[in-house]
Structures are given as structure tokens and as C-alpha cells.
Amino acid sequence: MPASPQRVVADLKKLRELTATAEGSQRLAWTPKWVEAREWFKTTFEGVPVEIETDPAGNLWVTLPGRSTDRVVLGSHLDSVPNGGWLDGALGVIAGAEVLRALHRDGVDLPVSVSVVDWADEEGARFGRSLFGSGAVSGTLEVDQIRGFRDRNGVTLEEAVRAHGVHLETILEAGRILPSIKASAELHIEQGPVLEAAGLRLAALHGILGVERSMVKLRGQAAHAGATPIPMRRDTTLAAARMAVEIRDLGLKHDAFSTIGVWRVHPAVPTAVNGRTEFSVDMRHLDRGVLESMVAGLREIVARVAAEERCEAELETLWSIAPIAFDPDLVRFAADAVEARSGVRQIMPSGPMHDSAEMARAGVPTVMMFVPSIRGLSHTHIEDTAEADLELGVAAFDDLVRRMLPWAAER
Amino acid sequence: MPASPQRVVADLKKLRELTATAEGSQRLAWTPKWVEAREWFKTTFEGVPVEIETDPAGNLWVTLPGRSTDRVVLGSHLDSVPNGGWLDGALGVIAGAEVLRALHRDGVDLPVSVSVVDWADEEGARFGRSLFGSGAVSGTLEVDQIRGFRDRNGVTLEEAVRAHGVHLETILEAGRILPSIKASAELHIEQGPVLEAAGLRLAALHGILGVERSMVKLRGQAAHAGATPIPMRRDTTLAAARMAVEIRDLGLKHDAFSTIGVWRVHPAVPTAVNGRTEFSVDMRHLDRGVLESMVAGLREIVARVAAEERCEAELETLWSIAPIAFDPDLVRFAADAVEARSGVRQIMPSGPMHDSAEMARAGVPTVMMFVPSIRGLSHTHIEDTAEADLELGVAAFDDLVRRMLPWAAER
Numbered sequence: 001m002p003a004s005p006q007r008v009v010a011d012l013k014k015l016r017e018l019t020a021t022a023e024g025s026q027r028l029a030w031t032p033k034w035v036e037a038r039e040w041f042k043t044t045f046e047g048v049p050v051e052i053e054t055d056p057a058g059n060l061w062v063t064l065p066g067r068s069t070d071r072v073v074l075g076s077h078l079d080s081v082p083n084g085g086w087l088d089g090a091l092g093v094i095a096g097a098e099v100l101r102a103l104h105r106d107g108v109d110l111p112v113s114v115s116v117v118d119w120a121d122e123e124g125a126r127f128g129r130s131l132f133g134s135g136a137v138s139g140t141l142e143v144d145q146i147r148g149f150r151d152r153n154g155v156t157l158e159e160a161v162r163a164h165g166v167h168l169e170t171i172l173e174a175g176r177i178l179p180s181i182k183a184s185a186e187l188h189i190e191q192g193p194v195l196e197a198a199g200l201r202l203a204a205l206h207g208i209l210g211v212e213r214s215m216v217k218l219r220g221q222a223a224h225a226g227a228t229p230i231p232m233r234r235d236t237t238l239a240a241a242r243m244a245v246e247i248r249d250l251g252l253k254h255d256a257f258s259t260i261g262v263w264r265v266h267p268a269v270p271t272a273v274n275g276r277t278e279f280s281v282d283m284r285h286l287d288r289g290v291l292e293s294m295v296a297g298l299r300e301i302v303a304r305v306a307a308e309e310r311c312e313a314e315l316e317t318l319w320s321i322a323p324i325a326f327d328p329d330l331v332r333f334a335a336d337a338v339e340a341r342s343g344v345r346q347i348m349p350s351g352p353m354h355d356s357a358e359m360a361r362a363g364v365p366t367v368m369m370f371v372p373s374i375r376g377l378s379h380t381h382i383e384d385t386a387e388a389d390l391e392l393g394v395a396a397f398d399d400l401v402r403r404m405l406p407w408a409a410e411r
Numbered sequence: 412m413p414a415s416p417q418r419v420v421a422d423l424k425k426l427r428e429l430t431a432t433a434e435g436s437q438r439l440a441w442t443p444k445w446v447e448a449r450e451w452f453k454t455t456f457e458g459v460p461v462e463i464e465t466d467p468a469g470n471l472w473v474t475l476p477g478r479s480t481d482r483v484v485l486g487s488h489l490d491s492v493p494n495g496g497w498l499d500g501a502l503g504v505i506a507g508a509e510v511l512r513a514l515h516r517d518g519v520d521l522p523v524s525v526s527v528v529d530w531a532d533e534e535g536a537r538f539g540r541s542l543f544g545s546g547a548v549s550g551t552l553e554v555d556q557i558r559g560f561r562d563r564n565g566v567t568l569e570e571a572v573r574a575h576g577v578h579l580e581t582i583l584e585a586g587r588i589l590p591s592i593k594a595s596a597e598l599h600i601e602q603g604p605v606l607e608a609a610g611l612r613l614a615a616l617h618g619i620l621g622v623e624r625s626m627v628k629l630r631g632q633a634a635h636a637g638a639t640p641i642p643m644r645r646d647t648t649l650a651a652a653r654m655a656v657e658i659r660d661l662g663l664k665h666d667a668f669s670t671i672g673v674w675r676v677h678p679a680v681p682t683a684v685n686g687r688t689e690f691s692v693d694m695r696h697l698d699r700g701v702l703e704s705m706v707a708g709l710r711e712i713v714a715r716v717a718a719e720e721r722c723e724a725e726l727e728t729l730w731s732i733a734p735i736a737f738d739p740d741l742v743r744f745a746a747d748a749v750e751a752r753s754g755v756r757q758i759m760p761s762g763p764m765h766d767s768a769e770m771a772r773a774g775v776p777t778v779m780m781f782v783p784s785i786r787g788l789s790h791t792h793i794e795d796t797a798e799a800d801l802e803l804g805v806a807a808f809d810d811l812v813r814r815m816l817p818w819a820a821e822r
Contacts, residue, residue, distance in 0.1 A: 191635050191638045192634070192638025192640075193640075193643050194640060197643060223604075223787060224602055224603060224790075225693045226603075226620055226761070226764075227603025227604075227605075227761075227762040227789075228603050230663055230668065230669065232787070235659075237674060238659055241651070241655035244652035245653055245656065257641065258641070259682075260646075261636065261676075261681040261683055261685065262676070263676045263685075267672075268674070270670075270729065271693060273672070274674075277674075284636070318681065319681075350638075351636070351638040376634060379635075
């Protein structure tokens with residue numbers, strides 16, 4: 001008997017009862033509600049012969065041993081942003097748990113072990129470092145850089161994690177598990193409107209978009225709003241506005257994402273032209289070559305418009321991450337399951353980052369599945385997915401995992 | 412012997428020595444440096460039979476009595492913004508003082524009295540209410556509204572002015588002087604780049620631009636930068652950017668001023684589309700009809716672009732002031748003096764507000780003159796005007812005042 005989609009939905013609701021207020025989920029990593037969520041989560045394995053342990057990075061591993069210590073990992077995260085949704089992260093962990101229990105219930109002769117992992121602090125909502133636990137396992141976590149990160153109350157990340165038994169000196173030892181991981185899978189909500197708009201209920205993911213994130217800083221000349229005629233101005237806000245419109249067109253032209261988020265002006269009073277304006281540009285695409293073209297396009301737009309508006313421009317790279325491709329075999333398995341369950345072979349990339357990116361980056365064959373998000377909303381208490389879609393996702397994920405096991409055993 | 416332009420420049424430099432730091436002028440109203448400036452200013456009338464008094468609004472009046480208690484007023488302000496320039500306001504007061512002394516030196520038989528006034532707190536830099544003293548005389552000061560205004564340190568305007576002998580209960584009694592004022596004139600720096608760019612050294616002003624100031628508030632939908640494709644967004648920042656470009660074109664089309672100053676976005680992070688954006692629009696023109704057309708144009712732009720970008724828009728009026736026309740006779744006198752001294756009959760409006768606006772609004776025949784500002788800069792320590800231009804301005808202002816006296820006597 002396969003995994004019970006109804007049990008997954010029921011468990012998600014229980015978790016919400018335990019850890020959400022009217023404002024939304026409060027499972028912020030390294031806080032009591034997060035610990036409570038994990039304690040409850042452990043109780044969902046009663047009667048199942050699992051090994052439960054927390055690694056040096058604070059990741060919670062629940063393992064059903066198979067014939068080999070090699071393992072397939074089903075992972076996501078129980079932590080949420082403050083006032084977050086009930087599904088972001090929790091769906092993947094709780095669906096993984098039910099698949100694990102179903103494998104045990106069905107008495108499947110496991111060729112490899114199966115681990116459900118609740119990655120620690122995926123969101124990075126408190127200290128600004130997302131993919132904390134999975135980054136420690138993959139080895140991308142820059143320990144010295146994050147040591148001094150502080151939350152709003154001045155508590156350092158180092159102090160906060162130490163209170164949960166995590167010591168930055170030994171955190172990378174969490175990576176010792178890596179050689180045993182033969183494959184990894186994650187079920188997640190889309191957090192975007194694409195599936196809903198297309199009337200689709202399920203998707204296999206073939207990768208995670210690369211990101212090029214920059215800050216554009218413009219310097220012109222502050223001037224009195226009533227004394228400097230428009231043609232004589234060096235107006236950085238108007239230069240930024242023209243750039244913003246062109247940067248959107250650049251994204252559209254490449255069928256990519258381009259987003260202006262931060263936007264700061266100075267002196268920011270109604271009676272003055274702004275002598276300084278800066279704004280962030282976030283560009284994403286699955287193809288590295290397209291991303292490079294977009295960066296070149298951004299440089300061209302900024303240089304040309306700044307010159308036309310007689311402003312000085314500086315382009316600072318904030319973050320740059322290459323696109324991540326998932327394993328072709330696993331993508332095929334996922335697509336087969338999606339097609340069998342939903343009738344449509346939908347394959348798409350993820351724009352948002354996920355712990356699966358760290359697995360893939362560490363060389364682990366990895367794949368993900370998405371269920372739709374109603375109105376595309378996430379990181380809010382109104383984040384939701386139709387129960388029927390959640391259930392379809394669990395069923396397809398169960399299909400996927402059962403097909404991964406023999407494949408992983410042969411690697 | 413006419414007023415001495417050299418004396419005016421020398422006095423301005425003395426005032427700068429007394430009240431400026433390396434960061435600029437520190438004659439913030441209702442502070443010790445401002446009081447010091449006024450005390451020094453009074454000493455510049457030694458040997459001249461003037462009456463000096465401070466009115467219930469804190470305005471400092473220096474009057475050379477003539478045959479009548481009717482008077483011509485030469486006024487501007489000694490107060491400055493923090494780190495301000497050496498000329499903004501001070502030029503008009505100190506030039507007025509020298510013209511008054513010259514009238515005395517020359518033994519001119521004055522048909523009316525001549526008063527130099529240092530208007531209190533023209534800048535409003537500390538409490539946000541500009542034209543404080545002149546507004547009290549004209550009667551436009553809303554006493555109950557400003558009572559609770561506080562500075563950055565929490566000091567109320569009421570407390571601050573009381574320490575200088577000004578009581579809000581009696582402040583409007585300053586208006587008692589109004590019936591005696593038959594005409595008013597002010598020499599000021601342009602604070603903009605128009606004269607310099609045209610190679611002009613002097614201008615007569617025919618009025619002050621009307622202002623329509625609004626806040627545009629946009630609501631769309633916050634969304635993940637990597638999960639919501641561009642065509643599916645309701646991106647308020649992009650809507651605002653398109654509006655900003657069109658609002659500048661609107662200003663250019665009407666040969667007017669239009670300025671985007673404030674610009675706020677939410678949630679203002681690099682990884683999200685902004686669900687809320689708001690920005691200020693300041694529009695100025697000398698013609699009331701043109702201003703009305705611009706307001707209609709702004710409404711059209713905001714409504715159309717918001718609809719195209721699927722955002723909701725709200726347009727809130729922040730401030731609205733009708734254009735102010737100066738007295739046609741006095742404008743002609745000023746233009747004659749400008750032409751005689753500089754060779755060019757330059758007549759233009761002022762974009763920035765001045766105390767003269769309050770005189771004109773109160774029905775006093777009023778006029779102003781401008782000298783150029785180097786690079787159009789003001790409200791900064793690098794504000795400057797060529798000494799030769801300052802001197803030319805003083806000479807023309809002296810011409811103007813001498814022609815105003817008999818004219819005022821006949822009213």
C-alpha cells in the first residue's frame with residue numbers, strides 16, 4: 001500500500017495547529033517553536049524502526065536502514081519564515097516521512113537505506129544565511145563569514161546555534177554523510193503562479209535557475225525641484241526609472257526573470273531632484289549562456305542610460321550562482337510519475353533556491369517535484385495548495401522514490 | 412552716493428566668519444548662532460537713526476523713519492538650513508540694510524519709511540514650517556496646526572519659539588504692521604542654473620510658480636523574484652518607473668517643472684517584486700491653467716499605467732498653492748533696473764518659495780530680483796555667486812528701491 005496522501009495532509013494540519021498563530025507559521029529556525037515542531041515530528045515515526053540523529057550542523061536525520069548503508073535522501077525543511085505558510089518546506093519533510101513509513105509498512109526489501117532529513121535553517125530568515133544545514137553538508141557554508149552574523153536583537157548566529165548544540169568549529173563535519181548519499185529527492189510547493197495559471201497540478205523539475213544579482217548605484221546632482229529646469233538636470237531617479245523599464249524588457253526578451261527589488265533615493269524629499277539613486281537587479285535563467293548575455297545587456301543599459309542622463313553609474317555584483325541541473329535519469333523518473341498521476345508531462349525549473357540545490361552542487365544525483373501554489377503566494381499565512389493537489393503530489397513522490405531505490409543501489 | 416556693493420559683500424563675508432563652519436552656514440532659526448547673526452546685524456546700523464524691534468512672530472524690523480509711517484519693506488532672512496550657503500537669504504537682508512544706510516547717507520527726503528526685515532525661520536529646516544515669520548504677518552500661518560511640530564530631539568516648535576520670546580497665542584499680532592506696508596522688494600540668489608547657463612547676471616521676477624504636490628500610492632502583488640514570470644506580475648515598481656518617465660515628459664511638454672523626489676518600495680528586498688510603491692510628484696508652473704492641465708495629465712498617466720500594469724493607484728494631494736504674480740509696476744521698475752545694469756531685460760519666475768510670496772499673498776505690491784547661482788547650487792556650503800554679480804545685484808536693487816519710494820508714497 002503506497003504512502004497515504006491523507007495522512008500527509010492530516011500531519012501538515014497538526015503541525016500548523018502546533019506551531020502557527022493567526023499570523024502564520026512561527027517555526028523560525030533556532031527558536032522554541034522550531035524545536036517543538038521537530039519533537040512532534042519525531043513522534044510520527046512511532047512503531048517504525050528508524051534511527052534518529054541530529055548532525056553537527058543541526059540537521060535532523062531519520063533513517064530506515066536497508067541492505068546497504070548507502071542511502072536515498074528525502075529532504076526539505078520544517079523551519080519557516082516568521083508569519084510563514086503551512087506548506088513551504090514542511091510538505092517535503094512530512095511527505096518524505098510518510099513515504100518512509102509506507103516502505104516499512106509494505107515490507108519493501110530496501111536495497112539502500114532511506115533517510116528523511118529536516119535540513120536546519122533553510123530560510124535563513126533570522127541571520128540572513130539560507131540553506132544553512134544543507135550548505136554545511138555540501139561544504140559551501142563559509143563558517144568564518146557567518147560567525148558574526150547577528151539577528152535584530154544583536155544575538156550572533158554563533159550564540160544562537162550553540163544553544164542548540166551546534167558549534168561552528170565542527171559544523172562542516174556534517175559533510176561526512178555525503179559519500180553515503182546516492183540520490184536525493186524533494187517535494188515542494190511551487191511558490192509561484194505558473195502551474196495554477198496553466199491549469200496543471202504537478203511538475204517535475206529539471207533544475208534551479210542561476211542567479212545574477214547586482215546593485216546599480218547612480219550619482220547625479222541634487223537640485224531644487226522648482227529652480228532647475230528639467231533639461232538641465234542630472235536626475236538619478238529618472239535614469240533609474242528608464243533603466244528599470246529596459247531591464248524588464250531585457251528579461252522578457254530572454255524569457256527570463258529580471259526583478260528590481262531594493263530602490264533607495266537621496267535626499268528623498270518632495271522638493272528636490274535626487275542626486276543619488278540605487279536599486280537592485282535580480283536576474284535568473286536556467287542557461288548559463290543566457291545569464292551571461294543578460295549581464296552584458298544590463299551593463300549596456302546602465303552605461304547608455306547613465307550617459308544619456310549625465311549620471312555616473314556603478315554596477316556592483318551582490319551574488320552570482322550558476323544554474324543547477326538535476327540528474328537526467330531522476331528527472332525522467334519524476335516526469336514519468338508526474339505524467340502518470342496528472343496526465344501531463346510538465347517539466348520546469350525552480351526559480352527559488354532549495355536545499356536540493358546544495359545536494360546537486362555536492363554531486364548528489366538530485367530531483368524535485370512541485371505542486372501548485374494558489375495565487376502563486378508563499379512566505380505568507382495565506383500560502384495554500386488544494387488538498388487534492390497535495391495528495392496527488394504525495395502519490396507521485398511515492399512513485400518516484402520507489403523507482404529511485406533500485407537505481408540508487410546500482411550506483 | 413548709492414549703496415556700496417563692496418560693503419554688502421564685505422558684510423556677507425563677516426557674517427560667514429561669525430556663523431559658518433567648514434560644513435557651511437549654521438544659522439538655523441531659533442538657535443544661538445541665529446541669535447548671534449542678528450545681534451551682529453543690528454551693529455551694522457551704528458550711527459544710523461533707525462528703530463529696531465522684534466515683532467510677536469520673531470521678525471526683526473529695522474526702520475528708517477520717513478515723512479509717513481507708511482513703509483517700503485526690504486526683506487529676506489538671515490536663517491539658513493544646517494550646513495547651508497552664505498548667500499541664501501542673507502544677501503537680501505544685508506543688501507536691504509546697505510540700501511537703507513545709503514538712503515540715510517544721501518540725506519534722501521523719504522516720502523515713506525523704509526524697513527529692512529529679517530523674517531524669522533524662512534527655511535523651516537528644524538520644524539518643517541517654512542515662511543514662518545512672513546506667514547504670521549500675512550496671516551497664513553496655521554497656529555494650531557504647527558503648535559505640536561517637533562524637531563529631531565523632540566523639542567516642540569512652541570517650546571523653541573517661546574525661548575525666543577515668541578508665544579503662539581499672540582503670534583498673529585505681527586500682522587498689525589501689514590496696513591502700513593505699501594510695497595515690498597527682495598533680492599535673492601537664483602538657487603538654480605538658468606541665469607548662469609544663459610550667461611546672464613541679473614533678473615527681475617514676475618512671480619512665483621504655483622505648486623501641485625501629490626503622492627502616488629500603488630498596490631500590486633509582492634511575489635518571488637524567481638517564481639513569478641514577468642508577464643504574470645503586478646509589479647508596482649515597474650509601474651512607478653513607467654509613470655516617472657511619462658511625468659517627466661508631461662513637465663517637458665508644458666515647459667514646466669515636474670519632479671519625483673520621495674520613492675519608497677515594499678518589501679524592498681532583492682528577491683521580491685514590490686507589492687507596494689509610492690512616490691511624490693512636485694509640479695510647478697506660473698500659469699494656473701497650465702498647472703490644472705498638468706494635474707489632469709498626471710491623473711491620466713497614473714490611471715492608465717496602473718491599469719496596464721494591473722495595479723491599484725491612489726493619488727493624494729500633499730500641497731497645492733496657486734501661482735503668485737508680482738506687481739506689474741514694480742516688475743517693470745525691476746526690469747528697467749536689470750536692463751540698465753546688465754544690458755539684458757531678463758524677466759523670469761521663481762520656482763522656490765520666498766518670503767515675498769507671503770507679502771504678495773497678503774496683497775502687498777511686491778517684486779524680487781535674482782543674481783545667478785554658480786552651478787545652480789544652494790542649500791550647501793558650496794553655494795556661491797561671483798562677487799561681481801553680487802555687486803551688480805546690489806546696485807540694481809538700490810536703483811529699484813529709489814524708484815519704489817515715490818511710487819509707494821502715492822498709494
